[in-house]
Structures are given as C-alpha cells and as structure tokens.
Amino acid sequence: MNKTILIAKKELFRIFSDRKMVFSLYILPVIIVVAIYSIMGQLIGSMSKDIEEHNAVITVVNPTDELKDIISSSEMGKNADITFVTEDEYNSKKAEIEDSILNGDSDLIVYLDKDFGSVADSYVAGGDSLPSMKIFYNSTENYSSASYSNFDSEVVDTYKTTLLDSRYGDLSMLNAFNVDSQVICKEEKANMEFLAMMLPYMVVMMLFAGVMSVGVDAIAGEKERGTLSSMLISPVKRSEIVAGKLISMAILSIISAVVYCVAMILSIPNITGGVGNMGAGNISFTVGQMLQLVAIMVVLVYFYVGVIGLIATLSPNTRAASSAISPIYIVIIILGMMTMFRTGGTNSIGSYLIPVYGSALAISDLCKLELTSINFLASVTGTLVCGIILTFVVAKAFNSEKLMFNA
Amino acid sequence: MIEINNLTKIYKLSAKKKRELKTNKDVKIAVNDLSLTAKPGEIFGLLGPNGAGKTTTLRCVATLLKPTKGDIKVCGFDTVKDAQKVRDSICFLTNEIKLDEHFSTDYLFNFFGKLKDMSDEEIAKRKEELFAAFNINEFKDKKIQELSTGMKQKASIAVSLVNDPEVVIFDEPTSGLDIVTAKGVLDYLKKLRADGKTVIVSTHIMSEAEKLCDRIGMIIGGKKVIEGTIPEILEETQTPDIEEAFFKLYMENTDEKEVK
Ligand SMILES: Nc1ncnc2c1ncn2[C@@H]1O[C@H](COP(=O)(O)OP(=O)(O)OP(=O)(O)O)[C@@H](O)[C@H]1O
Ligand SMILES: [Mg+2]
Numbered sequence: 001m002n003k004t005i006l007i008a009k010k011e012l013f014r015i016f017s018d019r020k021m022v023f024s025l026y027i028l029p030v031i032i033v034v035a036i037y038s039i040m041g042q043l044i045g046s047m048s049k050d051i052e053e054h055n056a057v058i059t060v061v062n063p064t065d066e067l068k069d070i071i072s073s074s075e076m077g078k079n080a081d082i083t084f085v086t087e088d089e090y091n092s093k094k095a096e097i098e099d100s101i102l103n104g105d106s107d108l109i110v111y112l113d114k115d116f117g118s119v120a121d122s123y124v125a126g127g128d129s130l131p132s133m134k135i136f137y138n139s140t141e142n143y144s145s146a147s148y149s150n151f152d153s154e155v156v157d158t159y160k161t162t163l164l165d166s167r168y169g170d171l172s173m174l175n176a177f178n179v180d181s182q183v184i185c186k187e188e189k190a191n192m193e194f195l196a197m198m199l200p201y202m203v204v205m206m207l208f209a210g211v212m213s214v215g216v217d218a219i220a221g222e223k224e225r226g227t228l229s230s231m232l233i234s235p236v237k238r239s240e241i242v243a244g245k246l247i248s249m250a251i252l253s254i255i256s257a258v259v260y261c262v263a264m265i266l267s268i269p270n271i272t273g274g275v276g277n278m279g280a281g282n283i284s285f286t287v288g289q290m291l292q293l294v295a296i297m298v299v300l301v302y303f304y305v306g307v308i309g310l311i312a313t314l315s316p317n318t319r320a321a322s323s324a325i326s327p328i329y330i331v332i333i334i335l336g337m338m339t340m341f342r343t344g345g346t347n348s349i350g351s352y353l354i355p356v357y358g359s360a361l362a363i364s365d366l367c368k369l370e371l372t373s374i375n376f377l378a379s380v381t382g383t384l385v386c387g388i389i390l391t392f393v394v395a396k397a398f399n400s401e402k403l404m405f406n407a
Numbered sequence: 408m409i410e411i412n413n414l415t416k417i418y419k420l421s422a423k424k425k426r427e428l429k430t431n432k433d434v435k436i437a438v439n440d441l442s443l444t445a446k447p448g449e450i451f452g453l454l455g456p457n458g459a460g461k462t463t464t465l466r467c468v469a470t471l472l473k474p475t476k477g478d479i480k481v482c483g484f485d486t487v488k489d490a491q492k493v494r495d496s497i498c499f500l501t502n503e504i505k506l507d508e509h510f511s512t513d514y515l516f517n518f519f520g521k522l523k524d525m526s527d528e529e530i531a532k533r534k535e536e537l538f539a540a541f542n543i544n545e546f547k548d549k550k551i552q553e554l555s556t557g558m559k560q561k562a563s564i565a566v567s568l569v570n571d572p573e574v575v576i577f578d579e580p581t582s583g584l585d586i587v588t589a590k591g592v593l594d595y596l597k598k599l600r601a602d603g604k605t606v607i608v609s610t611h612i613m614s615e616a617e618k619l620c621d622r623i624g625m626i627i628g629g630k631k632v633i634e635g636t637i638p639e640i641l642e643e644t645q646t647p648d649i650e651e652a653f654f655k656l657y658m659e660n661t662d663e664k665e666v667k
Contacts, residue, residue: 006521014509226505230567233469233504234522235494401472
C-alpha cells in the first residue's frame with residue numbers, strides 16, 4: 001500500500017512539475033469551455049433578437065375599447081397580428097385556437113371576462129369587485145413566452161395604470177384587476193433545462209479526455225520509453241504498480257473535472273445574458289445533489305481509468321494506444337449526446353446500468369431535478385462494477401510478459 | 408550466485424515480428440538449453456554476436472521473462488516462484504531500461520530507494536557514496552532529459568545500485584560510452600567484484616571481455632558453445648586470443664546450423 005502511494009505520488013509530481021502538461025490538462029479545457037460558452041451566448045443572443053423581430057400572433061377575447069386603444073398605441077400593437085373575437089366566436093373555435101398555441105402557430109390568448117368592461121367601469125366608479133383577465137401562453141415556446149412578457153409589460157400594465165388613474169387620480173393603489181396567467185412548466189425546472197442539456201455531455205466527454213491524456217502516457221508511454229521495466233524489476237507487486245498508476249490517473253482527472261465544472265458554472269451567465277426567460281443564472285444545487293453529482297463523476301472517472309488503463313497496457317506504444325482509444329472516444333461522445341436530445345419520457349432502470357450512458361442520464365435527470373434514488377444507484381452501480389472488472393483485467397495484463405515486453 | 412539450468416526461451420512470433428525477421432516460422436528459439444553458473448566475487452561475461460540470445464538470457468535472470476523450459480536460481484531463489492525475493496537482491500541495467508526523463512537523478516534515487524524498502528538514512532548514506540563514485544553531484548538536480556548519454560548512464564547505474572544488490576546484471580555496460588566513461592564503469596564493476604558481488608555482463612566486444620571477465624560463456628544462436636576462464640578457452644580452442652577463439656567457434660557452429 002505504501003508503495004502504491006509512493007508510485008501515485010511520483011506520477012502526480014511528474015504532471016504538476018511539467019508546465020506544458022498542466023496547461024493542456026487544466027488551463028486549455030477552461031479556455032475552451034469559456035470560448036464555447038461565449039459563442040453560444042452570441043448565438044442565443046441572435047436568437048433572442050429574432051424573437052424580438054417576430055410578429056406575435058395574439059387572440060383577444062371580449063376586448064374592451066380601452067384595451068384595443070392601448071394595444072394599438074403600444075409598441076407591440078404595431079407589429080403583432082392581433083385577432084379580436086367575441087365570447088361566442090371564441091367558444092366555437094376554442095379547441096382550434098388552443099391547439100395553435102400548443103403547436104406554436106399562435107403565441108397568446110388574452111381572455112377578458114364577458115362583463116370585464118362593466119366591472120371595470122363600476123370599479124373606476126368605486127366598486128369593490130375586480131375585473132378579471134386570463135392570459136394563456138406556452139412557456140416551452142420561445143416566441144410565446146416572449147409575447148407574454150411583452151404583452152404583460154406593454155399592455156396589461158398600461159391598462160392597469162389607466163384604470164387606477166381613472167379611479168383614484170393617482171397610482172398608489174396596488175391592484176386594478178386580476179391577471180391569471182397559465183404557465184405549463186415548473187419554474188425551477190425551466191431554469192435547469194439548459195444545464196440539463198449541456199452538463200452530461202460535457203462531463204462525460206471532458207472526463208474522458210482528461211484521463212486519456214494522462215493515462216496513455218503513464219502506461220503505454222512508459223512502456224515505450226523503457227521506464228516501466230525499471231519498476232517491474234523492483235521488489236514491488238504488479239498490483240501495487242497498477243494501483244499507483246490508476247489512482248494517480250483518477251486523481252488527475254477528478255481535479256480536471258472539478259476545474260472544468262467550476263469554469264462551466266461560472267461562464268453560464270455569458271449565455272443567459274441575452275435572454276431573460278432562460279434564467280439559467282440562478283442554478284442552485286442542494287448539497288445532496290452536489291454529492292450525487294460528485295459520486296457519479298468519481299465512479300465514471302474510475303471506469304474511464306479502467307478502460308484507458310487496459311488499452312494502454314495492451315498497446316505496445318502510445319501511438320497504438322491513441323489510435324485504439326479514438327473509436328472509444330467517439331462512442332463516449334455519442335453516448336453523451338444521446339442524452340442531449342432526449343425527448344421527454346422516462347428511461348428504464350436498465351439504461352441507467354449502462355456505463356457512461358447511465359451516468360449521462362443521471363446527470364441530466366439531476367439537473368432537471370428528476371433523479372430518483374433508484375436510478376442514481378443503478379447508474380453508480382453499473383459503472384462501478386464495470387470499472388472493477390476492468391481494473392482486475394489491467395492487473396492481470398501487467399503480469400503478461402508478452403504485453404509488457406512485446407515478448 | 409546465479410545458476411541457470413537448461414534454460415530455453417521461445418518467443419511466439421506475431422505476424423508483424425515475422426515480417427520484421429523475414430521468417431515464416433511461428434516461434435523463435437532465442438535461448439536453447441543453456442546452463443551456466445556465476446559465482447560471488449567474479450565477473451561472468453556472456454559473449455556472443457548480435458541476436459545470440461544474451462539479452463534474452465539476462466532478462467530471464469532478472470525475472471522480466473519466464474523461462475519456457477528450465478529454471479534459474481538467483482541467491483537460491485527461483486526467478487518464477489520467488490520473483491519478489493529475486494528482485495530484492497538484483498539490479499538490472501540495460502539500454503532498454505531507462506530512467507524517466509522528467510525527473511532528476513536525486514528524485515529517482517530516493518524513489519527507487521523507497522521502492523526497495525530502504526529508510527531515509529540508508530538512502531542518504533548510499534547516495535553520498537554512489538554520487539561521489541560517479542561524480543553525479545554536479546548534475547544530481549538536473550532532469551534526466553538535460554543530461555548527456557554518459558551522464559545518463561552514470562545516473563542509471565547509481566540509481567539501480569541504490570540498495571547495494573548482491574547480484575549485478577549488466578547488458579552491454581559500455582555501449583554508447585566514450586573510453587573515459589567506459590573505463591569508469593568497468594572499474595566500478597571491478598570494485599563490485601572486490602566487494603564479493605556476483606556480476607554478470609553481456610558484450611560483443613572481445614577486448615572488453617578479455618580485460619574484465621573472470622569467466623566467459625560464449626553463446627551462438629541461443630546455444631552455449633564454450634564456458635571457462637580465458638586460459639581454459641584458449642587452451643580448448645587452440646587459439647592465441649579470445650577473438651580468434653570466437654571466430655573459430657563461430658565458423659564451426661554456424662556451419663553446423665546450415666548443414667542441419
Ligand atoms: N520480443 C521478441 N519477440 C520475438 N523475438 C525476439 C524478441 N526479442 C528478441 N527476439 C529474438 O531472439 C533472438 C535473441 O535476441 P537477443 O536480444 O537476446 O539477442 P542479443 O544476444 O542480446 O543480441 P544483441 O547483441 O544484438 O543485443 C534474436 O533473434 C531476436 O530476434
Ligand atoms: Mg542484446
């Protein structure tokens with residue numbers, strides 16, 4: 001055990017005393033992440049510009065004359081495609097209009113009670129009851145959400161102000177009428193949606209890249225340079241050498257995972273700068289969720305260390321090892337991407353047991369605040385078991401003279 | 408003490424190796440039924456042409472390879488069954504085994520000392536002794552990659568001798584060294600002999616073998632063709648010097664092979 005630590009320490013010292021290595025392991029990924037995120041921020045920014053330029057499609061039921069005036073004089077009224085309908089017209093086409101909201105053809109339904117006008121009039125005259133307005137929109141549609149917030153700020157607020165003005169002559173009263181807006185998504189969930197899309201892919205990929213760059217050199221590289229043999233003729237058990245190597249690989253890549261995650265979370269505001277309703281800025285994990293994320297990452301790193309350790313041990317030199325690893329890297333990237341475009345629905349426990357894919361699913365669920373403990377355990381167990389099997393195979397392979405000396 | 412009993416080492420050839428060696432045989436018999444004994448207080452020389460099987464033999468002694476047939480005992484321990492005990496008492500130096508370029512001699516000396524279960528005081532004492540003997544102090548903190556070939560060789564020797572091993576195995580000790588450095592290395596081997604260590608070296612430089620070795624085993628095509636002190640070999644082959652003896656044996660043995 002002492003010798004394992006001794007070997008692990010030497011490996012770590014080797015990396016940290018090499019400025020180039022530290023740069024490519026820890027600094028370059030951060031630069032890449034920040035760069036990717038800034039570019040994405042710009043893209044999203046131009047997307048939100050597109051939303052601003054979009055002509056909102058709005059259906060207003062039972063409009064009052066004041067409302068019509070306010071709409072036509074508002075910024076929104078100039079561009080929006082607004083249909084005014086009566087209660088009866090609305091009822092006859094209700095299903096059709098609601099459908100068009102759902103599928104994104106239409107952005108907003110503003111529903112005023114039939115007696116909104118008279119209630120508003122009596123309110124202005126000093127009555128007690130408040131007129132009521134309902135707004136339906138689809139929070140998963142960018143155009144619809146944007147239309148809602150524009151309508152709310154440009155029209156509804158103005159209307160409220162006008163009514164209050166008429167009643168009191170000033171604006172000190174809080175509420176002129178009730179607005180009941182119907183949202184479909186949970187608020188916190190929507191905030192995390194973006195993170196849920198990116199985080200699994202990034203974690204799964206960057207961890208692998210981290211292990212890859214140190215693992216290939218630590219084993220195949222040492223074999224190639226003839227420095228591994230000097231350890232093999234020392235009175236150290238093969239298993240201690242393997243453990244020392246694998247532990248140092250794991251430590252290095254966990255550090256890179258942490259550095260990377262921090263960089264990512266810090267650079268998220270770059271993305272959300274442009275769009276208000278994405279709100280990923282206020283990401284908050286509870287301590288429990290953080291621990292779950294760490295557990296998933298540590299186990300995943302362990303598995304990666306096994307995979308790369310094995311390939312590096314089986315390969316006669318770094319070139320062979322790198323070319324054997326590239327197809328696996330591609331598979332890993334694909335597995336990570338698969339969770340990116342997952343369309344709702346739940347996955348079976350079996351899919352959480354699959355190494356890498358299960359971890360990506362679990363991280364994605366974690367961000368969406370949907371990770372069940374059974375799925376968490378499944379993802380950790382599946383990856384861990386495969387990792388253990390791999391390390392045993394690596395230790396076995398270290399005893400093979402054919403593999404160690406090409407003999 | 409090294410006892411090699413009927414050692415045979417057969418390499419299985421991969422498709423790539425076959426192409427390299429331009430052969431269509433599936434195996435290569437690198438060492439063929441070789442027996443020899445190297446005793447404490449003597450320098451034993453393995454002499455043979457390229458590809459004779461010297462390196463393979465020494466790798467088997469150093470526990471890096473397992474004999475296909477036969478067995479090897481080092482200080483009484485079997486190199487397969489008691490590999491760890493054998494590793495405790497040997498040092499193995501070859502051109503293929505190198506020091507990690509990223510570290511300094513000083514760091515690696517400490518590292519291997521600890522790997523060989525030595526205490527810090529023991530390491531410090533050994534370091535003083537060996538670094539002085541090989542003039543390492545002036546470059547002990549430089550990374551190996553910044554050293555010249557000769558310095559690297561000195562560093563390797565010092566690092567591998569850290570635990571004062573009973574058995575010193577040296578594959579081509581002077582290859583790549585200038586005559587001054589080479590002499591330094593050979594002198595140190597003589598000092599080890601004087602200290603009662605068992606030293607086994609391989610070489611294809613006849614003059615070196617003649618000057619250095621107490622006893623010589625000549626290997627040709629994986630087989631030992633003769634073993635003995637230099638006078639014994641000259642006597643047996645009826646030749647004036649080792650080089651003549653070698654050529655005589657070489658002609659005899661390669662002819663024999665071609666006839667087969
Ligand atoms: N890993 C291997 N796989 C297959 N054949 C090998 C391997 N290593 C060595 N050989 C073959 O075994 C034979 C003996 O090789 P070895 O390296 O022991 O020779 P040597 O006496 O050390 O030669 P040299 O003086 O060139 O160092 C050679 O024919 C070589 O081609
Ligand atoms: Mg050789």
